[in-house]
Amino acid sequence: MRGTAQLPASKSESNRALILQALAGGGQLDNLSDANDTQLMQRLLADPTTLELDAEDAGTVMRFLTAYLAVTDRHALLTGTARMRERPIAVLVEALRQLGADISYEEAEGYPPLRLRGWKVVAPEQETENEPTELKVRGDISSQYISALLMVGPMLPNGLRIWLTGKVGSRPYIRMTMALMQHFGGECRDLGTALEARAGRYQPADYTIESDWSAASYWYAMVALAPAGSHITLPGLRRYSWQGDQAIVDIMAQLGVTTEFLTDGVRLVQTTPSAGFTQDFTDCPDLAQTVAVVAAALNVPVLMTGLESLRIKETDRIFALQTELANFGAFLTEETEGFFRVSTENFHVAGQTVATYHDHRMAMAFAPLALRGAITIEAPKVVRKSYPQFWSELEKAGFTTEVQ
Ligand SMILES: O=C(O)C1=C[C@@H](OP(=O)(O)O)[C@@H](O)[C@H](O)C1
Numbered sequence: 001m002r003g004t005a006q007l008p009a010s011k012s013e014s015n016r017a018l019i020l021q022a023l024a025g026g027g028q029l030d031n032l033s034d035a036n037d038t039q040l041m042q043r044l045l046a047d048p049t050t051l052e053l054d055a056e057d058a059g060t061v062m063r064f065l066t067a068y069l070a071v072t073d074r075h076a077l078l079t080g081t082a083r084m085r086e087r088p089i090a091v092l093v094e095a096l097r098q099l100g101a102d103i104s105y106e107e108a109e110g111y112p113p114l115r116l117r118g119w120k121v122v123a124p125e126q127e128t129e130n131e132p133t134e135l136k137v138r139g140d141i142s143s144q145y146i147s148a149l150l151m152v153g154p155m156l157p158n159g160l161r162i163w164l165t166g167k168v169g170s171r172p173y174i175r176m177t178m179a180l181m182q183h184f185g186g187e188c189r190d191l192g193t194a195l196e197a198r199a200g201r202y203q204p205a206d207y208t209i210e211s212d213w214s215a216a217s218y219w220y221a222m223v224a225l226a227p228a229g230s231h232i233t234l235p236g237l238r239r240y241s242w243q244g245d246q247a248i249v250d251i252m253a254q255l256g257v258t259t260e261f262l263t264d265g266v267r268l269v270q271t272t273p274s275a276g277f278t279q280d281f282t283d284c285p286d287l288a289q290t291v292a293v294v295a296a297a298l299n300v301p302v303l304m305t306g307l308e309s310l311r312i313k314e315t316d317r318i319f320a321l322q323t324e325l326a327n328f329g330a331f332l333t334e335e336t337e338g339f340f341r342v343s344t345e346n347f348h349v350a351g352q353t354v355a356t357y358h359d360h361r362m363a364m365a366f367a368p369l370a371l372r373g374a375i376t377i378e379a380p381k382v383v384r385k386s387y388p389q390f391w392s393e394l395e396k397a398g399f400t401t402e403v404q
């Protein structure tokens with residue numbers, strides 16, 4: 001494997017930038033992602049008269065729009081796929097209700113679809129003037145609730161102070177939110193246990209979206225599994241990134257891939273993997289599947305922690321990984337609560353079919369195994385959620401794909 005692969009732009013940055021652009025009333029966004037999650041966000045923001053909005057399977061769209069529609073006083077139904085209706089949203093709805101939003105559940109309590117009936121600002125009586133409105137929000141289910149609340153914080157009359165409770169997962173995504181808010185002139189501060197957004201107006205700003213580090217992880221996986229001497233260049237990634245999934249650089253150094261930073265992007269070169277390591281995915285949950293598959297294929301015993309949020313993503317990713325890895329002779333076993341060991345017993349690639357569970361990351365995490373033998377990936381179009389060009393980029397890199 002040699003050459004250059006094109007990555008999609010970061011869908012996390014894109015979807016924040018779109019919300020902030022809408023709140024700021026302008027600004028030019030370059031290199032917006034062509035991912036379905038981003039195209040969808042763009043479409044749903046474009047028409048403020050729509051009464052029914054379908055967030056499909058996009059977590060950021062569902063969560064960010066809930067807060068955005070609430071503070072912009074919209075009356076609408078916000079719905080999603082069958083899986084989205086199983087992904088919890090009560091923490092966000094409860095917080096927005098406390099801030100004055102009229103939101104109710106159309107079906108099961110605590111889950112989409114949501115009925116939004118506008119906004120009535122309630123300034124709690126005990127509040128001293130100009131002190132931010134305070135909320136307690138748990139951080140252990142999804143950071144997207146916190147990002148959603150922070151982005152609308154400046155629109156509240158006194159701003160917002162969020163006290164975080166519980167173990168906070170996906171922190172880098174919160175930091176990315178604050179960095180982009182500041183880029184759009186929002187005033188916010190990270191006080192450790194609390195986060196603050198000062199009341200004020202966003203200013204239109206231009207921004208060029210970075211390439212997607214989560215998508216890059218699949219190319220790291222390919223270089224790790226490719227024949228010796230393989231290397232690949234990925235343009236559009238930055239050394240100083242707002243994306244927490246840049247953690248893939250250090251993780252893959254232990255799985256035999258070295259990263260060289262170029263003026264524009266990175267070059268990945270194969271080296272020797274380590275004998276095993278422990279890795280916490282609390283801050284980078286989207287990398288877990290990539291790493292589990294590579295560790296299994298290389299027979300590197302990796303102990304994985306911080307996987308709690310994986311159960312409520314596009315699918316139960318722990319179950320999906322366990323089931324599909326087993327077909328290759330690999331195991332993801334919970335040794336003690338929260339500690340998952342990747343191990344193998346005669347790992348082999350021999351024409352297996354990989355089920356993808358409506359999860360783009362299942363398809364992309366298992367695809368690199370084709371470097372060890374032909375495999376079939378079910379429902380390959382799932383990649384459109386974050387990386388529509390994934391299969392054509394694989395073809396360009398020298399893989400042969402065939403649609404059955
Ligand atoms: O804010 C974001 O852009 C995201 C946050 C993470 O979700 P959680 O905060 O639910 O872990 C991540 O898994 C998701 O792909 C994107």
Ligand SMILES: C=C(OP(=O)(O)O)C(=O)O
Binds near residue numbers: 057059060286313386
């Ligand atoms: C979890 C993901 O996305 P979301 O939560 O935004 O649907 C993902 O892309 O892996």
